Amino acid sequence: MSDNSLISVDFDAVDHNMRVVRGAVGPGVAINAVVKADAYGLGAARIARRLVQGGASMLTVYSPAQAEALEGMPCPVLILQPVSRIERGSAIHSMLVAGRLHLVVHDIHHVAELIVLAHEHGVRLPIHLEVDTGLARGGCTPDDAARILQAVAANPSLTLAGVMTHFSHAKTSADRCAAQMRAFDLFVDAHRALIPPECVLHAASTYASLRGSAVHAGMVRVGIAWTGYAADGPDDGESIPGYSDFRAAIRWTSSLIHVRRIARGNSVGYGWSWTARRDSTIGLVPVGYADGYPTLCVDAPQLLREQAEPSRWVRISVGDWSAEAPVIGAVNMDQICVDLTGLEQMLSSQPNGGLGAEVELYGTDRTARNYLPTIARRLGIRSYELLCRLNPRIPRVAVEAAAPLGRVDQGAFRLAVRAAPDMP
Known part of the structure; x- marks a missing residue:
């Protein structure tokens, strides 16, 4: 450890920024706080506790290793990376058994792997289906997503906890966000019969969530917002109330x-x-x-x-x-x-x-x-x-x-x- 410099994290500012997000999305939308990469290098365990106190009802990380730091959190933790194995005795195994570990399913072959994982550990596994509406990164096409919904509905080892997408231009294009949200809404509307009412829909990251309620769905995923560095606003020049309220932490x-x-x-x-x-x-x-x-x-x-x-x-x-x-x-x-x-x-x-x-x-x-x-x-x-x-x-x-x-x-x-x- 070096004593040549110091990073100070202002928890009052973190609390304030979570209130700004809550004010933007309203009381009926859940907040999922993203703490990938050790909360962007700031210390996930300590930061996550504060974010949960500030109103986050779910936390998101990228990998199983990142999730281990959140073992003691009282809320569910969502892992974005495709996961097909979890070791018994690991930190995230206890989270899995407690029902606090949620995994993202990315394709039809991944569904089969998750069924095996659920059987191996004797759990009913909460999963979130990622529908690719234009980012072309993780997730699956709408056609494949329809097949996955059918497979999940037919298997009692899996429970559909969420259906999600991710915007490619959240910071740079309101029009592109709207187009992806329309595609997501069309998919959801076409497959309502396979989506349980308790399943949470989520699409918007920080910049999209502050653009308006049309993209909020049931939950927003915010990362840069809680740091306060969303204050520079979107890149497309759109004037959006609330951006200037963030405080750098x-x-x-x-x-x-x-x-x-x-x-x-x-x-x-x-x-x-x-x-x-x-x-x-x-x-x-x-x-x-x-x-x-x-x-x-x-x-x-x-x-x-x-x-x-x-x-x-x-x-x-x-x-x-x-x-x-x-x-x-x-x-x-x-x-x-x-x-x-x-x-x-x-x-x-x-x-x-x-x-x-x-x-x-x-x-x-x-x-x-x-x-x-x-x-x-x-x-x-x-x-x-x-x-x-x-x-x-x-x-x-x-x-x-x-x-x-x-x-x-x-x-x-x-x-x-x-x-x-x-x-x-």
Whole structure:
């Protein structure tokens, strides 16, 4: 475990974001909280408990290994990956026997495997049928789905707990979402006789669920919503009430460990990708790509653009004072350089010349240049990806309110880790 940086998860913000989702979908729609990939690297067990307290009646993961972290949860857990075997004595075996493990069926051959699994463990297995309406990833065609419904209805070892689909353009196209929902509704209407009334229908992920009730069905599946990073809204320019209500729940902070001066014309880092255009002050932060800080895949024109308009910024804080600073040069395995030019007077007024000042790598202010979705957009990637890149070696700590700006030193990091031993 590293004590060079700290990830703070604001549980007040998580609670708030779940209330925003509930307000958007209303009281009659169930909320399924998606906590894939260890809750996007933030610690599934601790996060999931909070999400259930906040109104989630089901949790979703991708694989059996991810489900193991949720063994103690009081609600059902849905596994999206095709599963055909479960080992006796495993963590998810106890969930299976208790009826809290739900599996997705992807094709007619998978149905036969799930029947064998149910017989082997002596359970009636809750399954969710995924109908492919356009994503062309998991799931099956509507024609195959009809055959699966018949097979499930004929076998008492399986119970149809859900029928689902997944939108291909939830963030980018309201029209495409509507078209897929029409296809899903047509399938459901045509096969009502084979779908029990207690079976839950679900289609919408975060961005789709906030577009309106037409896609809510009986349950919505939300992931990026509970992190607060859905606040950047959809990509199709549609104005949707509620997006601006989300609050970012994650801060990633480190500290300034070294400051030096370089002369105009000197270059910084591997490959000399940044050159000082004036006498400059450079700071060193002990975080790099091994921690998950994003690098650039650059060509010569992009390097020139990066020199003129950096894509990644941090916020330097000392006491009540703070300012943004660009990340410069190549991102290294365990360190980055930031341009502190213009901040010298404030830094020099502090003990140790500003060493130990807090460096906020990802912040919660959506207007700031170190806001995670802003960095992701500038790099041409998704917010999910930046979250999932965060190395497990970085301590995670839960807070009940946003941490105040101020000096953060190595001792504070170690203290925070000891205070929250159950955050992965």
